[in-house]
Amino acid sequence: MNILITGGAGFIGSHLADTLIEKGHNIKSLDNLITGRLSNLDHLQENPHFEFVNGDVTDMAVMEPLVAWCDHCYHLAAPVGVKYVMDNPVRTILDNVRGIDTVLFLVHKYNKRVLVASTSEVYGRSLDLLDKTGVAKLQESDYRVEGSTRNHRWAYANTKAMDEFLSFAYHKEYGTEIVIARFFNTVGPRQLFDYGMVIPNFVSKAIAGENVEIFGTGEQKRSFMHVKDAVRAVTGLMLTGKGVGEEFNVGNPIEITMNDLAQKVLDKVGGPSKIIHRAYADVYGPGYEDMNRRTADITKLMTTLDFELEYKLEDILDDVIAYFHQKASANA
Numbered sequence: 001m002n003i004l005i006t007g008g009a010g011f012i013g014s015h016l017a018d019t020l021i022e023k024g025h026n027i028k029s030l031d032n033l034i035t036g037r038l039s040n041l042d043h044l045q046e047n048p049h050f051e052f053v054n055g056d057v058t059d060m061a062v063m064e065p066l067v068a069w070c071d072h073c074y075h076l077a078a079p080v081g082v083k084y085v086m087d088n089p090v091r092t093i094l095d096n097v098r099g100i101d102t103v104l105f106l107v108h109k110y111n112k113r114v115l116v117a118s119t120s121e122v123y124g125r126s127l128d129l130l131d132k133t134g135v136a137k138l139q140e141s142d143y144r145v146e147g148s149t150r151n152h153r154w155a156y157a158n159t160k161a162m163d164e165f166l167s168f169a170y171h172k173e174y175g176t177e178i179v180i181a182r183f184f185n186t187v188g189p190r191q192l193f194d195y196g197m198v199i200p201n202f203v204s205k206a207i208a209g210e211n212v213e214i215f216g217t218g219e220q221k222r223s224f225m226h227v228k229d230a231v232r233a234v235t236g237l238m239l240t241g242k243g244v245g246e247e248f249n250v251g252n253p254i255e256i257t258m259n260d261l262a263q264k265v266l267d268k269v270g271g272p273s274k275i276i277h278r279a280y281a282d283v284y285g286p287g288y289e290d291m292n293r294r295t296a297d298i299t300k301l302m303t304t305l306d307f308e309l310e311y312k313l314e315d316i317l318d319d320v321i322a323y324f325h326q327k328a329s330a331n332a
Contacts, residue, residue: 002026004070006057006103007077007117009036011191012183015227016074017041019235021049028066032056035080040190058098060106067106072238073114075103079156081197086284089152096159104170104178113177115238116167120184120251121157125291137297140182140247147289154289164247171245179243181234184251184296187316188227189323199224202262203320206269207328211276215283218259218275221293225252226311226319236305243304251296252309268317 003020007013008029013036017027021044029041030053044050055062057077067073077099079085079092100116107114123138124146144161146154170176185198193201205212233250237243256264262275280290301307311319 001071002028002069004028004030004066004073006030006073006075006099007036009033009038009040009052010076010080011040011188012117012186012227012230013074013076014040014044014190015188016076016231016235017044017050019228019231021047023235023239025049027051028053028069030055030057030062030066030077032077035084035194037190037192058095058102060102063102063106067103067112068110070112073103073107073112074117074234074238075100075114076117078117078160081194082153082284083194085156086152089155092152092156093159096156097162100163100166104166104176108170108174108176113179113238113241113244114167115179115181115234115243116163118164118180118182118247119157119160120182120249120294120296122161122164122182123294124154124157125289127293127295128291137253137295138249139297140249140300151289177241177244179234179237179245180247181237181243181250182247182296183225183230184249184294185222185224186227186230186250187224187320189319191227191320198222198258198261199265199316199320200324202265203269203317203324206265206271206273207321207324209271209273211274212262212266214258214262214275214277215280216258216277216290218262218277219257219292220290221255221257221295222261223252223255223295224313224316225250225309226316229309229311232310233301233305233307236307237301240305246300246304248301248304249296249298250301251298252313253296253298254313255293255295256313264313264317265321268321 009031
């Protein structure tokens with residue numbers, strides 16, 4: 001098939017291109033390179049089944065021939081990382097809203113199937129409240145709980161929620177073939193720390209012999225999914241058609257505190273680094289809110305695809321550490 005990936009020079013997009021090319025498909029990868037990196041695609045540039053397009057997902061003139069060409073579209077283009085979102089609130093809102101508007105208009109016009117990349121951020125602080133009732137993990141149908149509109153953190157969450165609302169509206173009104181993937185902390189090689197990604201941040205600091213910074217108390221819990229597991233999940237949902245018209249958590253149900261995660265990284269890397277804690281306000285400014293837990297129930301994904309995770313947290317850390325060691329050696 002012919003497959004379009006928006007945000008294709010990003011961390012997930014580049015791994016997605018690798019997998020789909022291995023399966024024999026033709027790929028066009030669109031990216032404006034604001035947070036994506038062309039170096040993520042260097043190994044594909046000479047492949048006859050791959051083409052990179054430097055452009056913006058909000059540009060109708062650029063997007064229309066690409067959507068007309070493709071059979072499937074994976075819409076991954078979006079601002080990335082908490083730090084970027086907090087520093088660029090206007091661009092975050094407009095890029096997400098305008099991007100989904102363009103993509104859905106065109107995939108409907110040309111009768112294509114689309115995967116819409118959403119995020120666990122749409123749940124907000126839901127699990128903090130559900131946890132008090134004994135609910136251990138977030139399910140796709142759970143209510144969303146978010147904070148004040150003055151807090152830019154929730155602007156990103158709400159634009160991604162609007163992506164979902166509009167996707168479901170197209171599916172209901174026009175029968176557009178949409179699949180929604182809510183990614184939970186996807187991690188692996190090629191992910192950098194520039195925009196607040198926690199594992200790359202911890203690993204890069206430890207390898208450099210610098211102190212590892214944890215924001216807040218460090219007792220907040222997260223779960224992490226290897227990018228290869230995530231790609232296997234979303235391609236399965238799209239290529240089989242079993243995900244059409246549905247939303248899915250794409251994550252790992254096993255969680256860990258940030259303090260324990262940082263210690264695991266230090267134990268694996270070794271060296272003089274220590275763990276230090278910083279207040280959220282010192283990093284992101286006043287009024288920033290975080291959630292204590294955000295862990296996925298992936299029962300729906302597992303039963304729909306007969307899906308099982310192949311990578312554990314130890315595997316993720318080993319792969320990320322190896323990647324940063326390789327980068328350090330290449331730059332030496």
